[in-house]
Amino acid sequence: MSTSVSSERQAILETLKEFCEAEIRPHVLEWDEAQRFPREVFRKLGELGFLGTIFPEEYGGAGLSTRDYMSIVEELACVDGSIALALAAHTSLGSNHIYQFGTEAQRRRYMPRLTSGEWLAAWGLTEAEAGSDSGGTRTTAVRDGDSWVLNGSKNFITNASVGGVAVLMAVTDRAARRHGISSFIVELDNPGIRVGKKENKLGMRASDTCTLVMEDCRVSAESLLGREGDGFVNSMKILDGGRIGIAAMAVGMARGAFEAALKYSQERHQFGKPICDFEAIRFYLAEMATQIDAGRLLTERAASAKDAGEVVTRLSAQAKLFASEMAVQVCDRAVQIHGGYGFIKDFPVEKFYRDVKLCTIGEGTSEIQKLVIAKSLLSGGSKV
16 A cells, blocks of 8 residues: 655665564553653654654754655554654654744754754644634733743643743734734743643543643743744744644554454454455455555655645645545544444554544644635645
């Protein structure tokens, strides 16, 4: 179920697969039930070079392509969506925002720590009243001499309590509306920022998701990321890439559930033969495999366009929309193939089923993706 893969990428994926089997798979259920973020795993991923894949070697990265990165996210998600989610948020959102829009001084200060795994990055746009309406940000940043003072809160922040630095959006000019939102780099040991509520989630329970609260959080003037007022616009560009990551994550979880269902169907016997001999199960498996291939191809198309320097707003939205909805259906079928065993924690499909739903919500719901796609089509981007 794969398209052409370079020998270099294949070697990288083999290394990652061995790591996943040794360091992640044996602990997936334990971490999920305890809601424990395995920080030690990310230190090892950093040592192996998987936390700086898409960034240049001069900043400690591996200089890989977006397509390579998507394959890495898929491989991780095939074993544990929580680990893939934390890595994607660190890479596609927090670290990438600093790399794409930071000054050279900011890059030199933060990127080596992020690519090595010394620090994990968080990224905060969502608030209690600013979800799908991300322009409704209420957090403020007021200039005070050589500093900015931030007040407000950010909800559903991945890596919030385990990260070393966060990129946070705040209003610097209320009258300018979306063009009055700016981005700031905030180190998470700053006394003006604290971790609030830790979310008790349906799935992705080993991924750290918390509220960040800023109370007179003072940062230097040099912490402004990009130009003042460009925070919202730049965030939308970051989300274009982030959505490709969510699509790859969805493909990975769908693949993990499919592989478990395929194996189970060959081992489970009913009426004197393996259930994969029954036409209903064979049809399920055929449909699942085809859907996963389609999701991967859409994701790779978006990744290839990004590598070519193209605007990927529509392509990334299409990949995320299709892959996330597809993955929910595939995981549902995987549970169905397992029957009663699909409803208990002794088999992995139960967790895939819980985890995968986030892909239709995070970084823009499926409904928002449809709006993004339609806007592109109606504004002249009708080529398909």
